[in-house]
Amino acid sequence: MRAIVCEQIDQLKLVEQEEPALQPGTAVVRIRRIGICGTDLHAYKGNQPFFSYPRVLGHELAGVVEQIDDSNGIVRIGDQVSIIPYMHCGVCIACRNGKTNCCTDMKVLGVHIDGGMRELIVVPVTHLLVTNELTLDQAAVLEPLSIGAHAVRRAALQAGETVLVIGSGPIGLGVMAFAKHRGARIIAMDIQDERLAFCKQWAKVDETVNALHGAKERIAELTGGEYPTVVFDATGNARSMTDAFGYVAHGGRLVYVGLVKAELSFNDPEFHKREMTLMGSRNATIEDFAAVQEAVRSGSIDVDSFITHRVPFAEMINRFDSWLKPESKVIKAMVEL
Known part of the structure; x- marks a missing residue:
């Protein structure tokens, strides 16, 4: 063969x-x-x-x-x-x-x-x-979408929360789609405007931010200065994953969905004063696959344009x-x- x-x-x-x-x-x-x-x-x-x-x-x-x-x-x-x-x-x-x-x-x-x-x-x-x-x-x-679904489930996302998803590759798009399905308000961030337009069209995100143009200020503006309660980083980029600490609301969660072959560091006082929760999200379980299979079967996820x-x-x-x-x-x- x-x-x-x-x-x-x-x-x-x-x-x-x-x-x-x-x-x-x-x-x-x-x-x-x-x-x-x-x-x-x-x-x-x-x-x-x-x-x-x-x-x-x-x-x-x-x-x-x-x-x-x-x-x-x-x-x-x-x-x-x-x-x-x-x-x-x-x-x-x-x-x-x-x-x-x-x-x-x-x-x-x-x-x-x-x-x-x-x-x-x-x-x-x-x-x-x-x-x-x-x-x-x-x-x-089903597999790449299940990774996004698992990350959303791991974050215990609630309807009405404001979520920032950094990175609009297939994994990030899956996170956006399933976070939206949970009833969250979604802000998508990437460095390519064309990718951000796809996030609007495919994942129906509410807002987009270009990471190269005053990202932190724009996120603050979109959240009334409070920042998102959940931030997902799906870039696999060390700089982005480090910067993500600065986008999380007090009492919020930062979820690393992407993986990078590097050491990461963060400012402990900033982490501590927010009482931030840092999570890793790896792979998916059979429960996530089943949930995605049903979402695709029902037409909630558009695979053709994906x-x-x-x-x-x-x-x-x-x-x-x-x-x-x-x-x-x-x-x-x-x-x-």
Whole structure:
């Protein structure tokens, strides 16, 4: 079977691999869609934590079950599925407390172990969601949208709160969409006006702020000087994540959804006087996937305009570099098999 391997920084290669063998409690899935995300791009450029080379990338996956060993009969041959790519141990303190998304021995497809940028993959049946009622595109974007949904749930967001979301990539957009669904007032911040316009159109945000033009003053103006009660940073940028401390209301929460390969520091008096809560939000749980699946199924989430670029599997390597450039205007690129 064909697979695309990130052999080292800035190097992708199309190779032939042996087809995976069915194991007890697993399914062999023929991959039909692969979403490209920031993790893939960061790994390609050498900026992804917890990563080693060579690695088959790809964790935003949809496909069709070709073989299965499932005694429960929940998933069947021929079912279309989305894959939950977080392989947790099930026995650590996080898993025992229902926090499988931050398992102490987490193995994420395409990061710690080989992912789905190949024609066939074998995964545990427990990590499959049957998505026969969705399109392949919709099934493939459940994972990135679930990260946003998890962050919103983790923040315990309440209707009526004012929320600032920094970063309008796919993860930030997911945060905006699900925060809006909770009844929050949303301020989107980015450095590109075109991206901010997309936030208005797609996520229906209430206000936008260009981070390059008096951002703090503008946020203060939009909140009557009180600042947002919840700030989500989905940039994966150390400068932005540090600056975000200055945008949080007294008694508010700062949620890091993005991940950066760097040390961060903050001014303790400013942090202390606000009695601020700082949170990390990692991955998602099956509950988040189910909530997103229902939102997509009901039409609350517009997947068609979320996906802006498409490419056949065999041509992906030639297009990958272009997606790193701002002028390509990529929101979500989708690889088709």
